[in-house]
Amino acid sequence: MPDPVVRDLELADGTTTPIVIGVGAFEHGADRIGAWLAGRTVFVLSSPTVRGLWGHATTALTRDAARVVELEVVDGEAAKTVATAETLWREMLAQGGKRDSRLLTLGGGSVGDLGGWVAGCFLRGIEYVQLPTTLLAQVDASVGGKTGVDLPGGKNTVGLFHHPAAVLADTRVLTTLSRDLRRAGLVEVVKMAYLLDPALLTRVENDLEALLEGDVERLATVVDGAVAAKCSVVVSDPREGDRRRLLNFGHTLGHAIEAALGYSEMQHGDAVGWGLLFALRLAERRGLGTEVADRLRRLLDRFDLPPLPELDPDRLIALMAGDKKAREDGLVWVLPRDLGVGEMVSGIGNDEVRTELIAFLNDPFASV
Amino acid sequence: MPDPVVRDLELADGTTTPIVIGVGAFEHGADRIGAWLAGRTVFVLSSPTVRGLWGHATTALTRDAARVVELEVVDGEAAKTVATAETLWREMLAQGGKRDSRLLTLGGGSVGDLGGWVAGCFLRGIEYVQLPTTLLAQVDASVGGKTGVDLPGGKNTVGLFHHPAAVLADTRVLTTLSRDLRRAGLVEVVKMAYLLDPALLTRVENDLEALLEGDVERLATVVDGAVAAKCSVVVSDPREGDRRRLLNFGHTLGHAIEAALGYSEMQHGDAVGWGLLFALRLAERRGLGTEVADRLRRLLDRFDLPPLPELDPDRLIALMAGDKKAREDGLVWVLPRDLGVGEMVSGIGNDEVRTELIAFLNDPFASV
Numbered sequence: 048m049p050d051p052v053v054r055d056l057e058l059a060d061g062t063t064t065p066i067v068i069g070v071g072a073f074e075h076g077a078d079r080i081g082a083w084l085a086g087r088t089v090f091v092l093s094s095p096t097v098r099g100l101w102g103h104a105t106t107a108l109t110r111d112a113a114r115v116v117e118l119e120v121v122d123g124e125a126a127k128t129v130a131t132a133e134t135l136w137r138e139m140l141a142q143g144g145k146r147d148s149r150l151l152t153l154g155g156g157s158v159g160d161l162g163g164w165v166a167g168c169f170l171r172g173i174e175y176v177q178l179p180t181t182l183l184a185q186v187d188a189s190v191g192g193k194t195g196v197d198l199p200g201g202k203n204t205v206g207l208f209h210h211p212a213a214v215l216a217d218t219r220v221l222t223t224l225s226r227d228l229r230r231a232g233l234v235e236v237v238k239m240a241y242l243l244d245p246a247l248l249t250r251v252e253n254d255l256e257a258l259l260e261g262d263v264e265r266l267a268t269v270v271d272g273a274v275a276a277k278c279s280v281v282v283s284d285p286r287e288g289d290r291r292r293l294l295n296f297g298h299t300l301g302h303a304i305e306a307a308l309g310y311s312e313m314q315h316g317d318a319v320g321w322g323l324l325f326a327l328r329l330a331e332r333r334g335l336g337t338e339v340a341d342r343l344r345r346l347l348d349r350f351d352l353p354p355l356p357e358l359d360p361d362r363l364i365a366l367m368a369g370d371k372k373a374r375e376d377g378l379v380w381v382l383p384r385d386l387g388v389g390e391m392v393s394g395i396g397n398d399e400v401r402t403e404l405i406a407f408l409n410d411p412f413a414s415v
Numbered sequence: 416m417p418d419p420v421v422r423d424l425e426l427a428d429g430t431t432t433p434i435v436i437g438v439g440a441f442e443h444g445a446d447r448i449g450a451w452l453a454g455r456t457v458f459v460l461s462s463p464t465v466r467g468l469w470g471h472a473t474t475a476l477t478r479d480a481a482r483v484v485e486l487e488v489v490d491g492e493a494a495k496t497v498a499t500a501e502t503l504w505r506e507m508l509a510q511g512g513k514r515d516s517r518l519l520t521l522g523g524g525s526v527g528d529l530g531g532w533v534a535g536c537f538l539r540g541i542e543y544v545q546l547p548t549t550l551l552a553q554v555d556a557s558v559g560g561k562t563g564v565d566l567p568g569g570k571n572t573v574g575l576f577h578h579p580a581a582v583l584a585d586t587r588v589l590t591t592l593s594r595d596l597r598r599a600g601l602v603e604v605v606k607m608a609y610l611l612d613p614a615l616l617t618r619v620e621n622d623l624e625a626l627l628e629g630d631v632e633r634l635a636t637v638v639d640g641a642v643a644a645k646c647s648v649v650v651s652d653p654r655e656g657d658r659r660r661l662l663n664f665g666h667t668l669g670h671a672i673e674a675a676l677g678y679s680e681m682q683h684g685d686a687v688g689w690g691l692l693f694a695l696r697l698a699e700r701r702g703l704g705t706e707v708a709d710r711l712r713r714l715l716d717r718f719d720l721p722p723l724p725e726l727d728p729d730r731l732i733a734l735m736a737g738d739k740k741a742r743e744d745g746l747v748w749v750l751p752r753d754l755g756v757g758e759m760v761s762g763i764g765n766d767e768v769r770t771e772l773i774a775f776l777n778d779p780f781a782s783v
Contacts, residue, residue: 059428060427060428129497129500129501129504130501132497133497133498133566133573136497136566136572136573137566137567137568140566140568140569140572140737141568143737164536167575168532168536168563168573168574168575169572169573170572170573171561171562171563171571171574171575171576172575172576193539194539195536195539198501198504198505198508199505200505200508200509201508203539204504204508204537204538205501205504205536205537205538206536206539207535207536207539207540207575208539208540369508369511
């Protein structure tokens with residue numbers, strides 16, 4: 048088996064976040080972060096399911112810690128609340144957590160987002176390392192320093208930028224994911240590939256079945272490609288101005304669909320898949336070639352996304368208006384202008400969005 | 416009347432925080448931050464007492480805002496909870512707050528600390544400006560970017576570094592403070608003066624009565640001196656390594672006293688006053704001259720600090736061990752080595768601390 052790859056995400060403050068990717072990333076990481084946690088109090092945040100499957104991986108990592116304190120939250124998005132964070136802070140304080148304590152997050156995007164925020168605010172900030180255990184978290188959530196929790200009014204509406212000291216993305220953990228969760232993660236890969244790396248798009252097209260089936264080597268390759276693409280925009284735009292916002296392709300409607308469904312019925316990645324298809328419509332209206340649009344439609348068609356339940360277009364529009372990325376002057380859409388070329392488009396009127404949305408909900412895969 | 420002074424706090428990222436100090440800082444600030452909030456949704460966080468007295472000052476400041484949303488929290492430390500922050504986040508979201516919205520904090524250290532954290536985490540961070548209305552907040556809490564709330568296990572145990580875009584410290588607001596609150600703020604001035612600026616110490620000694628009585632011009636001078644001293648250490652050490660920790664002089668025991676009293680019976684500044692006196696004992700044991708120590712004792716004696724209630728030394732020691740500034744290897748004390756010279760001292764054993772604490776509680780103003 049090939050060694051894990053290490054991508055160094057260069058941060059604005061001159062530091063770097065090493066992202067270790069591939070089969071054996073945990074073992075590779077043990078050497079890398081051993082000194083970082085030696086002699087420290089180390090908190091390990093996870094959820095019951097993930098700890099049961101992969102908890103043993105952190106045991107090896109933390110062998111030089113002064114002591115290890117396990118923190119547990121429920122699986123999935125439900126863990127991302129302010130109240131859960133407060134419970135964790137109280138426990139960390141009661142357990143003698145100090146400014147030089149460390150936190151490991153072992154889990155999917157929810158555990159990573161929550162844990163990053165908890166680390167970023169505990170005693171005004173302690174260092175942490177992410178061990179993402181879903182494909183979504185490996186390619187997207189764990190890279191770039193975004194952390195946060197949800198409010199009833201919106202997802203990730205409370206949080207901060209707090210970069211992990213390292214990310215260990217071991218693709219072996221993806222074998223215990225369901226095929227559905229691998230698919231949801233692949234949507235984010237496709238999102239990045241379409242706007243940032245057409246060669247990666249071709250790879251996903253060619254290897255789709257093996258990727259969905261959990262081939263750890265092929266998964267390592269696309270995780271590496273997606274992380275490289277993401278790093279390139281994060282580096283050029285650490286605080287999310289225009290360039291980084293390319294990553295929001297598909298997310299404007301995607302977030303609204305999730306919100307409309309209460310964040311439980313549909314995986315984030317699947318909702319983004321539908322969001323990508325809708326963005327294609329708006330993009331075609333602005334000149335995106337039908338052949339280029341259809342290429343993404345054909346690929347997403349092979350994903351077998353879970354069907355969209357009946358949704359009220361006006362409710363979706365209202366939810367999009369409340370998106371945290373909205374500005375006083377309205378929504379900014381991320382749309383492809385061509386394969387490998389994205390742009391920010393503002394000023395699309397509600398009437399147009401509503402018309403397209405109705406057509407889209409009626410036949411999501413149709414060209415305009 | 417002299418114009419307000421503007422101190423520019425230079426931050427590690429190359430930006431600066433202008434700190435406008437003196438009589439008329441609000442009017443001066445209106446020109447300075449007018450463009451910053453023009454066309455924005457502006458949240459104004461305050462407490463009922465402060466809004467009643469000085470709310471009109473923000474009305475002039477926000478004249479160019481798109482709209483102003485008032486947020487209210489209870490007076491004092493009781494506002495600094497995670498739950499209060501969540502209530503504010505929900506309200507800000509419900510009111511249509513966006514990433515380009517602004518927050519003004521009008522109040523004492525509690526409103527500033529809470530508001531800074533709320534701004535720092537809302538939608539992963541919005542910009543804010545502090546309008547500190549207590550002497551403590553003007554000389555200390557509003558400068559340096561520390562924000563946060565309390566947990567039952569400790570003060571300021573959840574928060575982050577989030578620098579305000581500006582600070583407007585108008586000393587006219589100090590006229591509506593009680594003499595007791597001016598005294599509590601002066602303790603922090605004395606803390607900085609003793610380790611960082613002996614000339615400022617002399618000024619407080621000479622003008623003490625006028626300062627306690629609320630002379631806005633003399634207060635402007637000492638606020639400026641204290642802010643300058645604080646800026647000098649914050650600039651050299653933005654994330655609180657050794658140099659910035661000089662500001663914790665008196666705070667190790669001070670925080671423990673506050674915690675033992677449930678953060679309600681005694682003002683932070685007054686507790687720090689007692690903490691300074693205790694630190695003098697430890698410093699004398701390490702060679703601080705008695706005359707130098709007595710100079711600070713004489714000044715603090717003139718402060719008429721509220722008496723220390725009966726406190727259990729072992730409880731105080733336990734509380735100090737839980738201080739967020741503690742490391743795995745124990746407490747680090749900030750002690751004066753001479754007038755204008757502070758040092759970090761670690762490795763002071765619990766036995767010594769206990770012995771000195773018992774002697775101190777018995778006669779706080781006694782030399783060793």
